[in-house]
Amino acid sequence: MKPVKSRTHPRIRPRGRDDEYTMYGPGGPGPAPTLERREFLKLAGGGLVVFFAVGEGAEAQIAGARGPDGGYPEDPNAYLKVGADGRVTCFTGKIEMGQGIHTSLAMMLAEELDVPLASVDMVMGDTALCPYDQGTFGSRSTKYFGPPMRRAAAEARGILIRLASKRLGAAEDELATKDGAVYVAKSPAKKVTYAGLIGGKRIEVRLEKKPPIKPLAKHTVSGKPTPRRDGRDKVTGEAKFSGDIRLPGMRYAAILRPPAHGAKLKTVDTAAAEKYPGARVVRDGDLVAVLHEKPDLAREALALIQAEFDPSPSTLDNSTIFDHLRRTAPNAETVEQAGSLDEGAKLAAQIVERSYYAHYVAHAPSEPHTALVEIEGDKVNVWASTQSPFRAADEVARTLGVVPANVRLRTPFVGCGFGGKNQGGQIIEAARLAKLAGRPVQVAWTRPEEFFNDSFRPAAVYDVKAGLDAAGKIVLWDYHNYHAGSRSSQPVYDIPHKRVLAYGSGFGGGGGQGGVRPHPFATGAWRGPGSNTNIFATESHADILAEAAGLDPVAFRLKNLANDRMKRVVEAAAKQFGRAFAKAPTGRGYGVAITDYLNTCVAAMVEVEVDKARGEVRVLRVVCAQDTGEVINPDGARMQIEGCVTMGLGYALTEEIRFKNGRVLDQNFHTYQVPRFSWLPKIEVVLVDNPDLAPQGCGEPAVTVMGAVLANAIYDAIGVRLFMLPMTPARIVEAIGKKSG
Amino acid sequence: MDKTIRFKLNGKEVSVATSPERMLLWVLRTDLDHTGAKYGCGEGYCGACTVLVDGRPQLACQFPLAKAEGRSVLTIEGLAKGGRLHPLQQAFIDHGAMQCGYCTPGMILRAYALLRETPDPSEAEIADALEGNLCRCNNYGRIIAAVRAASQALKMKGVAREAR
Numbered sequence: 001m002k003p004v005k006s007r008t009h010p011r012i013r014p015r016g017r018d019d020e021y022t023m024y025g026p027g028g029p030g031p032a033p034t035l036e037r038r039e040f041l042k043l044a045g046g047g048l049v050v051f052f053a054v055g056e057g058a059e060a061q062i063a064g065a066r067g068p069d070g071g072y073p074e075d076p077n078a079y080l081k082v083g084a085d086g087r088v089t090c091f092t093g094k095i096e097m098g099q100g101i102h103t104s105l106a107m108m109l110a111e112e113l114d115v116p117l118a119s120v121d122m123v124m125g126d127t128a129l130c131p132y133d134q135g136t137f138g139s140r141s142t143k144y145f146g147p148p149m150r151r152a153a154a155e156a157r158g159i160l161i162r163l164a165s166k167r168l169g170a171a172e173d174e175l176a177t178k179d180g181a182v183y184v185a186k187s188p189a190k191k192v193t194y195a196g197l198i199g200g201k202r203i204e205v206r207l208e209k210k211p212p213i214k215p216l217a218k219h220t221v222s223g224k225p226t227p228r229r230d231g232r233d234k235v236t237g238e239a240k241f242s243g244d245i246r247l248p249g250m251r252y253a254a255i256l257r258p259p260a261h262g263a264k265l266k267t268v269d270t271a272a273a274e275k276y277p278g279a280r281v282v283r284d285g286d287l288v289a290v291l292h293e294k295p296d297l298a299r300e301a302l303a304l305i306q307a308e309f310d311p312s313p314s315t316l317d318n319s320t321i322f323d324h325l326r327r328t329a330p331n332a333e334t335v336e337q338a339g340s341l342d343e344g345a346k347l348a349a350q351i352v353e354r355s356y357y358a359h360y361v362a363h364a365p366s367e368p369h370t371a372l373v374e375i376e377g378d379k380v381n382v383w384a385s386t387q388s389p390f391r392a393a394d395e396v397a398r399t400l401g402v403v404p405a406n407v408r409l410r411t412p413f414v415g416c417g418f419g420g421k422n423q424g425g426q427i428i429e430a431a432r433l434a435k436l437a438g439r440p441v442q443v444a445w446t447r448p449e450e451f452f453n454d455s456f457r458p459a460a461v462y463d464v465k466a467g468l469d470a471a472g473k474i475v476l477w478d479y480h481n482y483h484a485g486s487r488s489s490q491p492v493y494d495i496p497h498k499r500v501l502a503y504g505s506g507f508g509g510g511g512g513q514g515g516v517r518p519h520p521f522a523t524g525a526w527r528g529p530g531s532n533t534n535i536f537a538t539e540s541h542a543d544i545l546a547e548a549a550g551l552d553p554v555a556f557r558l559k560n561l562a563n564d565r566m567k568r569v570v571e572a573a574a575k576q577f578g579r580a581f582a583k584a585p586t587g588r589g590y591g592v593a594i595t596d597y598l599n600t601c602v603a604a605m606v607e608v609e610v611d612k613a614r615g616e617v618r619v620l621r622v623v624c625a626q627d628t629g630e631v632i633n634p635d636g637a638r639m640q641i642e643g644c645v646t647m648g649l650g651y652a653l654t655e656e657i658r659f660k661n662g663r664v665l666d667q668n669f670h671t672y673q674v675p676r677f678s679w680l681p682k683i684e685v686v687l688v689d690n691p692d693l694a695p696q697g698c699g700e701p702a703v704t705v706m707g708a709v710l711a712n713a714i715y716d717a718i719g720v721r722l723f724m725l726p727m728t729p730a731r732i733v734e735a736i737g738k739k740s741g
Numbered sequence: 742m743d744k745t746i747r748f749k750l751n752g753k754e755v756s757v758a759t760s761p762e763r764m765l766l767w768v769l770r771t772d773l774d775h776t777g778a779k780y781g782c783g784e785g786y787c788g789a790c791t792v793l794v795d796g797r798p799q800l801a802c803q804f805p806l807a808k809a810e811g812r813s814v815l816t817i818e819g820l821a822k823g824g825r826l827h828p829l830q831q832a833f834i835d836h837g838a839m840q841c842g843y844c845t846p847g848m849i850l851r852a853y854a855l856l857r858e859t860p861d862p863s864e865a866e867i868a869d870a871l872e873g874n875l876c877r878c879n880n881y882g883r884i885i886a887a888v889r890a891a892s893q894a895l896k897m898k899g900v901a902r903e904a905r
Contacts, residue, residue, distance in 0.1 A: 098841030098878045231834035234842030235826065235849060237777025237817035244776035252771075294759075296767040366781060366789065366843035366877045415779075415843030416877050447782040639837050642880030669786035669875060677868040680881045 046084035046200040048159060052152035079131065080109065080152055082160070086180045086195030088113055088120045090149060093133025093390055094141045095125035096230065097414035097421070098643075099699045100636035101141045103229045107632055108146050111222040112153035112214055114177040115194070117229075125386075125411025127393045135388035137419055137525060139598065139697025142632060146695055154213045159205065163197045216630065216691050223691075225635040230413065240412045242370040242385045243444045250372065250440035251280070252295035253433050254302035256288040257452060260312035260662030261521045269306040276301035282436040287429065291437055295444065312662025314520040321459050322357050325482050328518040329503035335486045336500040344476030344497025348467025351476065352544055356464065357724040358484070358533035358707075360519075360657040361457040361526060361650075362666070364674055367415025368450040369426040373433075374440035378402050382409040384427045387417045392424040396431045418647075419525030423455045448667035455524030456657055458506040460484035462537035472549035474560050481537070483518055485530030488704060491538055492596050494562035506530050520662050527644075531597060531704035532651060536725055539593040539708030543584065543715065552581040553592050553712065554605075565627055565690070566601045570594055572688045573603035573625035584716040589620075591713025597701035601627040601688070604645070604705045606681070608713040612736055615729030617653055617714060619679065624702050625686035629693035641685045641702045648706020649675045656726050748809045750775065751819025761807035765799075766790045768806050769816060777817035777846045781875070788874030791847035792816050798854040817846035820853070828894040829853055829887070838887035840878040848874050852888045860899075861892055 080090045090109055096102040106120040123129050125136075157177055164182035165172045168190055176185040183191030216223065233239035258265065265288070270281040273290055279301035280291045288305065292298035316324055345351065371384035373396070380402060386392045386409070393409040400407075414421060430443040445453060460483040467476030477491050477498035485506030491498060507524050526532070546556035554574055561567050573592075574581075581590055589608040595601075603625045609618040622645050631637050654673040658665040666672040707725050715721045720735045747756040750773060757772050769775045769792070778801050781789030790801040793815040794808075820827045829849050832838070839845040848871065855862055855870040862870070867888045868881070876884065 098839075100840065227834055228837060228839070230842065231837075231839065232826070234839050234845050235817075235830035235833045236821055237775075237846050239842050240776070241779070241843060243780065244770075246774065294763070294767060294771050296763055296771075297760075364877060366787075366841060366875070367779070368781075413842060415841045418877075444780065447784070447787075635837055639840060639879065639883070642883070643840060643878045646880050647877065668782050668784050670784070674875060674877060675881075676875060677872050677881045677885075680868065680885075683880055683882060 046198050046202055048082040048156055048198055048201075048203045049079055049205070050081075050152040050156045050159075051079045051204070051206045052148045080149065080156065082113070082156055082194055082198060084195060084198050084200065086115070086119065086193055086198070088115050089123060090120070091123045091130045092145060092149075093125060093127070093130040094145060095136045095387060095389065095411045095414055095417075096122075097136065097387065097417040099136075099141070099640060100228060100633065101136075103226060104142055104632040104636050105146060105149065106229060107222050107226055108150050109153050111219055112150050113157050115180040117221055117226070119180060125389045126408070127389050127410075128408040132390050135391060135422055136417070137387055137422060139600070139699040139701065142695045143697050146632065150213050155205065159203065160194055160197055164192050167192050167197065222632050223630070223634070226633050227635065234413075241367055241415055242372060242383050242412050243367070243442065245372050245383045245412065245442075247372065247374055247440040250374075250442060251291040251293060251437055252298045253289045253291055253430070253441050253443045254295070254298035255429060255443065255449075256302065256305055256307055257449060258309050260309075260314070261664075262312040262314050262662045263309040266308040266310050268308075272304035272306070273301045276304060280437070281305070282433060284432055284436055287432055289429075289433055291433065291439075291441060295442070299446075312520075314662040316520050317660040318359060318656070318658055321359075322461050325459060325461050325518055329482045332480070332501035332503045333486065334499070335502050336490045336498065338495075339497035341476065341478055341497055341499055344467055347469050347475040347497070349470040350548055351465060351467045352541070352548060353463070353465040354541060354544065354723065356462040356533075356537040356540060358457075358460050358536060359725060360459045360523070360659070361655045362451055362454050362657055362672060363416070363418045363420030363456075363526060364450070364454075364669075364672065365416035365418060365420055368445040368447060369421065369424070369453070370442070370444040371424070371427040371430040372440060372442040373427070373430040375400065375431075375434050375438075378406055380407045380431070382407065382427060382431070383412055384409060384424060384430075385414045385421055386411060386424050386427065387414070387419070387421040388424065391422075392427045395424065395428055399428050399431050400435055418527040419529060420454055422525060423522065425453055447669070451657070451667050451672065452664045453522075455522040456519075457526030457529070457532070457651070458483045458485070458519060458523035460506065460533050462534070464537055464541045466541055466545055468545055468549050472551055472556065472559060474545060479538070481534060483523075484533050487529055488531030488534040488595060488597060489538075492563065492566060492594060493542070493557075493560040495560075520659065521664070527647065528597065528700040528704040531595070531700070532648075532707055533725060535593065535595050535704050536707035536711065539595070539705065540711045540721070540723070543592075543712045544721070547584055550583060552583050554581040557592065557594060563596060563601070566594065566596055566603075569601040569625045569627050569688050570603045572686050573605050573623050576625065576684055576686050577605040577623045579607075584712070585719035586716055587719075589713050589717030591709045591711070591716055593705040593708035593712060595701065595705050597704055598697055600629075600696040600698065600701040602701045602705055604702065604709040606709050606713045608710065608717055610714055610717045610732065612718055613733075615732030615736070617710065617727065617729075617732070619649060619681040619710065621682045621684070622709075623684045623686065625688055626698075626702060627688040627690045627693075628698045628701070629696040630691045631687055632695055634687060637687060637698050638685045640698045642683050644700065644702035645683050645706065646675050646680075648703045649679055649681075649710075652707045652710040652726060654726050654728060656728070744807075746806050746810050748811060749813040751815060752813075757806070759806065761805065761810075763806050764802050765792065765804040765806050765809055765814070766801035769801060769814075775816050775818055779843055779846060781844065781847075786873075786875075787844070788847045788851060788871075789844050791850045791874065793850055793854055796854065796857060798851050815850070815853075817850060820849065827853070827891075828898070829856070829891040832887040832891040832894065833884075836883050836887035836890060838879065838883045844874060844876045848876065848884055852884075852891070855888070856892055856895060861896065862888070864889065
């Protein structure tokens, strides 16, 4: 521990008053003075501030992690504060989009500092108040942010005990902490509150050592089912989302969109729109928008604009995309390799080769992308629904030509993200329009714009070749995926001879060979990026192998697993499922699929009914067992898993973006079918106890097995396998027809 | 042509001078600063904008302001009384019936309308009534459990009231 040297980073430029953020929840409105951190600490009054560093692992660094002065993650990039009033505040660039870290991170803090949960405040996603964070995605917040925050809290508690030792005239080891106070263990009446200890003092420390944290056995907050702390605001309508922020003089934008991706604006006639009462048309190159005091009237005026566009150069559609994806595949990256494929082939008694396909899927967040931008001189204020506030703020700075430190981005509550809100196109549009208008401008994408501008989960192709020996062990695995990305492409099974190749990352429009773009629109991370469809391919294939081996699919998996954690999770799911599996197809509609997703082990078992005439699948029951390490909020973990299961039904059974010649044909929920009440299966979650392992990610793992588990259950029900996602009624009827024909 | 439209919003008389053809959702959110009703799809497919007009659920994105004239509109902001949550609101918290919370106002108001007509609904009746309300991040089962719990809590309150 040593005092923090004066420095200009991390960018901490908070508001003058300490209590403003508590009024609005994460990132609510407030004035925006720009201050250096030193000044902040002065203005914020007394307090104990512990700076700490959050590294997010090698994977994060590959994804482009960087610190404000290049030193990420050695530099402190997070901090917590025990205020003069004894309230504890955590400042983090993470955001709350429903995943519940607003509650679980606060629980970790309350536990380690021995304060009531009610006296912890979370300040999230505000680039002026919070240190740099690369974004909220990848099921990483609790896993990577939680442990260092916990150590920082332990450090703060240690300092408070040291201060109390002098005050109470007792040795440090005679003292204990509870409810925001330090007391003498043997005479609890002798105590001093944290507020009393801090008084007007300012204490800044930088966490360097790793102080011991509380043993799990002593936990009274963490590990206990706890209701969401943002629940009250969300049931009363008080929770503010980006579209709910109002500024004096603000205008709502309605933006002219091309009919298709790649269609360039040729001519535009805005005369009629300009005559619309209260409307103002602004233009910056291809960005043409109507601004109005009322969002609906802006849109009415927009409809009066006559525009002609060149046709899109894209001639692709859902029927031609897969051949195109194979043709445009970039060179392969070797994700994993072991043994020799020739040797594996020699050992194999039988070899099974299949190809699998997955269509584009939309994020379809409940809240479409929304942003409000206010420019005041060289200062910029942004409110935006984003998963990456810092990256977005930097983009705004580049767009407007101001220094990054002058852009303050606040993240109100975010209405779903799923990876789609790592892309902040609406923020840049709002920034450009605010500059043109000389007023604050809100851009809130309509649902059709949301579908059109989304960065879809990439369509992808998988070629899988696997060999079984006479004993039913997998001895050969040769896996090629085109455009899905590498995550979860490695087999979970113990296979001596294997090769896993990924052609393309699945992110961006892609380059492809010869400069041909593989995708006609943007693609990107979609809750469990790459994994959903890689696991569809690998776990469908495992089921085919199980049948070839003459085994039931659960016994086959256990036989081929070496990972004991994974085995334990499979067994926990089987116990809860309570019905014995048998060699498929049995006509009963049982399915299983498993994964080890970034060190979270998941096993799902389902029961389905298939209407063979209509091709409709009814999912009756889903059991999902998960070992996610230590669980901070069991309620929160269950909600994440149940949400994953529900969302997974959609990409498995109906969700597919239809497109043609650059047009996105699905524009709203009447054609793009997401799960609804009538689909609801009985969902049973088993949290497999593993408190010795640090908390792992929970927001994504369970969604990644849903395509495969339903494919396997459909096969068990009707003896027909689907090789393409989604498994729509039409595809099921067609597959039945092909088999019987 | 602008017109002054008067109606009751959460029990209070309001008047707004604007085009009566505008949809209620935008008038509530922009002109009357009630942002609890959310835009989700704009075409009546998702239920995020659900409000009650004279006790009946309406999709505010499809409900012209003119039709609100003289009627009583309830939005999520009007459900808690004097800081005390309605049993439905409390049940949504207790059952973890929301995650991101964006669809929650519409869900609660649709459920509120159901409970007025069917005070003791079965799980199937709840699912049926809420079929038009989409949630993208949560388990619908939690919403059903919350509505069931609220119906029981309201029944108990009713029993208590009769006993007095």
